[in-house]
Amino acid sequence: MRTQNATAYRFLTPYLLIFAIFWIWPIISSFLISFQATRTVPWRFAPTFNWGRLIGDPAFYNALKNTLLILVIQVPVMISLAIVMAVLLNSPLLKARGLYRFAFFAPVVVGEVAYSAVFRLMFSLDFGIINKLLNSVGIPKVDWFSNVTPAMALIMIAVTWRWAGYNAIIILAGLQSIPEDVYEAATLDRVSRLRQFFHITLPLLKPVIVFCAVLSIIGTMQLFTEPFLITERGGPGGGTETLGLLLYRQGFRSLNFGYASAVAYTMAGLAIAITLVQLWLTRDPK
Amino acid sequence: MAAVTLTNVVKRFGVYEVVHGADIDIADGEFVVFVGPSGCGKSTLLRMIAGLEDISGGKIAIGGKVVNDVEPADRGIAMVFQSYALYPHMTVEQNLSFGLRMNGNPKADTERRVKRAAEILRIDELMQRRPKQLSGGQRQRVAIGRAIVREPQVFLFDEPLSNLDAELRVQMRVEISRLHKELGVTMVYVTHDQTEAMTLADRIVVLKAGNVEQIGAPLDLYDDPANRFVAGFIGSPKMNFLGAKVVETSNSAAIIELVNHGGVKLHKPLREAFPAVGAEVVLGVRPEHFFEAGEGDCDIPVKADVAEHLGSVSYVYANAGPEELIVEREASRQRASGDHFTVSIKAERSLLFDKAGARIR
Known part of the structure; x- marks a missing residue:
C-alpha cells in the first residue's frame, strides 16, 4: 500500500509543484506583502503600514459600502429571480425547454467586454434603448452613468442579468431532485400549489439556495468587471467603486502591492465571515 | 366508508392504451388487492382512483358518486406511496398533521387525530424525529399514519412493502391486516407479490397487460383459475x-x-x-x-x-x-x-x- 501511495505521489509531483508555486506561494506571499511597505525600495517590513491605512482610508470604506450595498440588494433579488426562473423551467407546461435553458445560461458564456459594451449602449443617455422605452411610457430619461444611484442600479441589473440564469440552472437541478410523489401526497392533503411551493419546494431547496447564495456572495465580494467596464472604473466619482476595483487600482495602477494585498485579504475575510454567518442562520435544526 | 366501482375504465398515454376497460366492484369495507406483473396497469388503476391520473374513458365512483372530475383531495381517499413520500424536512408529527394544518382544521381535532394515528401505529416515541432518522418500517408506519389522520373512506396502498426487507414485510403485512380489521374501511392495495395478495385480500384482482384476468377470493383463484396466466401467477412455487x-x-x-x-x-x-x-x-x-x-x-x-x-x-x-x-x-x-x-x-x-x-x- 505504501509503495502504491509513493507511486501515486510521484505521478502527482508535477501538478503539486505547479500548484505550490502558482497557488500556495502567492497566497502566502501576498499575506506577507500585506505587512510590508511596498512603495519604498527595497520593500521594508512595516506591520501596521497597510493595515493601519486601510482602517482610516475613506476610499476603502466607500468601496466596502458599495460592495456590501450590491451584496445586500442584488444577491437576494438575483436568487429570488433564479428560483422563479427554475420553477418555470421545471414546469411540464413549458415547450422548447432546452431553448430556454440555453437562453438563461448563455449570459455566462458571453465575453465580459462584449456584454459590458452592449450594456453601455443599451443604457446610453441619448441612444440607448432603455431610455427610449422609459420615454415611451412617459418616464423621463435617466442618466445611468453620471449619477451614483442609477449607476449602482445599472451594476446590479447587469450582474443579475449575467448570473441569474446560471443560478437558475443549479436550482433547477435541485428542483428535479425533489420526488414527484411528495407533491402528490400534498395534493391529496389538499395543499394548494402556492402553499406546496412555500412549505415543500422552498424548504427542500434550501441547501441548493444556500450554495447559490454562497457562490454569489463570493462573486460579489470580488466584483470587478461591471464597475470597471460599464460604469468606467467605478464612476461616477468612485460612486460604483467596489473592493475588487480598489484592489486593482492600488495593485496595478499605483503598484502599491502591500496595500492591495491587505485589501485582498479583507475581501476574502469578509466573504468567509458573511458565508459562515449565512450557513449558521440557515443551519438545519437538530 | 365507501364502495368503489370502476366501470369500463380506460387509460391512454398518448396513443398507447394501458388499461383496456376495467370493470371492478369493490364493496364497502372490503380489502381488494390488485396484483399482476410489472406494466400490467395496476398502479395506473390505483392512481386513477386517487385522481392522480386522468381517466381516458369509463367511470369511477366512490361511495356511489362518480368522481371522474373530482379533485383528488375531495374523493375521500388517502394513499400510501411505495417510496413513503414523507416530507423530509418535517418531523413525524408535522408530517402527520401537515394536511390538516394547511386546511385550517381545528387544532384540538388535529391533535386528537394525530394522537390516535400514533397510538394505532405505535409511533408515539418517534413524533419528534425526521424521516431520515427512521428505519424503513418506521417510515412506512408514518406514511400509513398520514393516511389515517385524514380519516378517509378508502385507503389506497401502492406497493407499500416493496422497499422493506423480507422479515419486515411479513411484520407490516400483519399490521396492515390488523389495521383493516380495526378501522373497517375499504382498502385497495397494489402489489406484484402474489404472497402479499393471497395473505391480505378479501378479493384479488389479477391484471395482465391492462386487462382484468380474474377477480375472486384468494383460494378461489388458487383452486379455480380462469386461465393459464392466473394459474401460473397465483401460487408459489408456481404451477x-x-x-x-x-x-x-x-x-x-x-x-x-x-x-x-x-x-x-x-x-x-x-x-x-x-x-x-x-x-x-x-x-x-x-x-x-x-x-x-x-x-x-x-x-x-x-x-x-x-x-x-x-x-x-x-x-x-x-x-x-x-x-x-x-x-x-x-x-x-x-x-x-x-x-x-x-x-x-x-x-x-x-x-x-x-x-x-x-x-x-
Whole structure:
C-alpha cells in the first residue's frame, strides 16, 4: 500500500509543484506583502503600514459600502429571480425547454467586454434603448452613468442579468431532485400549489439556495468587471467603486502591492465571515 | 366508508392504451388487492382512483358518486406511496398533521387525530424525529399514519412493502391486516407479490397487460383459475405446465397424452367444454399435487436436479424430458440431486388449458 501511495505521489509531483508555486506561494506571499511597505525600495517590513491605512482610508470604506450595498440588494433579488426562473423551467407546461435553458445560461458564456459594451449602449443617455422605452411610457430619461444611484442600479441589473440564469440552472437541478410523489401526497392533503411551493419546494431547496447564495456572495465580494467596464472604473466619482476595483487600482495602477494585498485579504475575510454567518442562520435544526 | 366501482375504465398515454376497460366492484369495507406483473396497469388503476391520473374513458365512483372530475383531495381517499413520500424536512408529527394544518382544521381535532394515528401505529416515541432518522418500517408506519389522520373512506396502498426487507414485510403485512380489521374501511392495495395478495385480500384482482384476468377470493383463484396466466401467477412455487395432446373424447371426459413423457395417458373428466381430438392442450399441476407413484391416475418418472429444503417441506426441481417440474415433498421425504423417482398425477387435482391459455373445465 505504501509503495502504491509513493507511486501515486510521484505521478502527482508535477501538478503539486505547479500548484505550490502558482497557488500556495502567492497566497502566502501576498499575506506577507500585506505587512510590508511596498512603495519604498527595497520593500521594508512595516506591520501596521497597510493595515493601519486601510482602517482610516475613506476610499476603502466607500468601496466596502458599495460592495456590501450590491451584496445586500442584488444577491437576494438575483436568487429570488433564479428560483422563479427554475420553477418555470421545471414546469411540464413549458415547450422548447432546452431553448430556454440555453437562453438563461448563455449570459455566462458571453465575453465580459462584449456584454459590458452592449450594456453601455443599451443604457446610453441619448441612444440607448432603455431610455427610449422609459420615454415611451412617459418616464423621463435617466442618466445611468453620471449619477451614483442609477449607476449602482445599472451594476446590479447587469450582474443579475449575467448570473441569474446560471443560478437558475443549479436550482433547477435541485428542483428535479425533489420526488414527484411528495407533491402528490400534498395534493391529496389538499395543499394548494402556492402553499406546496412555500412549505415543500422552498424548504427542500434550501441547501441548493444556500450554495447559490454562497457562490454569489463570493462573486460579489470580488466584483470587478461591471464597475470597471460599464460604469468606467467605478464612476461616477468612485460612486460604483467596489473592493475588487480598489484592489486593482492600488495593485496595478499605483503598484502599491502591500496595500492591495491587505485589501485582498479583507475581501476574502469578509466573504468567509458573511458565508459562515449565512450557513449558521440557515443551519438545519437538530 | 365507501364502495368503489370502476366501470369500463380506460387509460391512454398518448396513443398507447394501458388499461383496456376495467370493470371492478369493490364493496364497502372490503380489502381488494390488485396484483399482476410489472406494466400490467395496476398502479395506473390505483392512481386513477386517487385522481392522480386522468381517466381516458369509463367511470369511477366512490361511495356511489362518480368522481371522474373530482379533485383528488375531495374523493375521500388517502394513499400510501411505495417510496413513503414523507416530507423530509418535517418531523413525524408535522408530517402527520401537515394536511390538516394547511386546511385550517381545528387544532384540538388535529391533535386528537394525530394522537390516535400514533397510538394505532405505535409511533408515539418517534413524533419528534425526521424521516431520515427512521428505519424503513418506521417510515412506512408514518406514511400509513398520514393516511389515517385524514380519516378517509378508502385507503389506497401502492406497493407499500416493496422497499422493506423480507422479515419486515411479513411484520407490516400483519399490521396492515390488523389495521383493516380495526378501522373497517375499504382498502385497495397494489402489489406484484402474489404472497402479499393471497395473505391480505378479501378479493384479488389479477391484471395482465391492462386487462382484468380474474377477480375472486384468494383460494378461489388458487383452486379455480380462469386461465393459464392466473394459474401460473397465483401460487408459489408456481404451477407446473405439461404439454399434452387430446387423443380421445367422450361426452364427459377427454383422454390426453403427455407428449413429453413417453405417451403417458390421463383420463380427465370434463363438464363444460370438450376439445377436438388432436388438439394441443396444457395440463397444469401444482407442486403439492404430485403424489407418490401409484397413488394417482398416471405416473411420470423424473430425475431430481436441485432440492430446496425449507424445513416443513422440500421443493424438488426435477427434470422430466424437456420439462422442468417443481415437486413439493414433505421434509421427511427429502430427495437429493440426481435421484430418480416417480410422481403421480390425479386427474381431479390437475387443470386443463387450451393452447391459447383458456381453462377447459
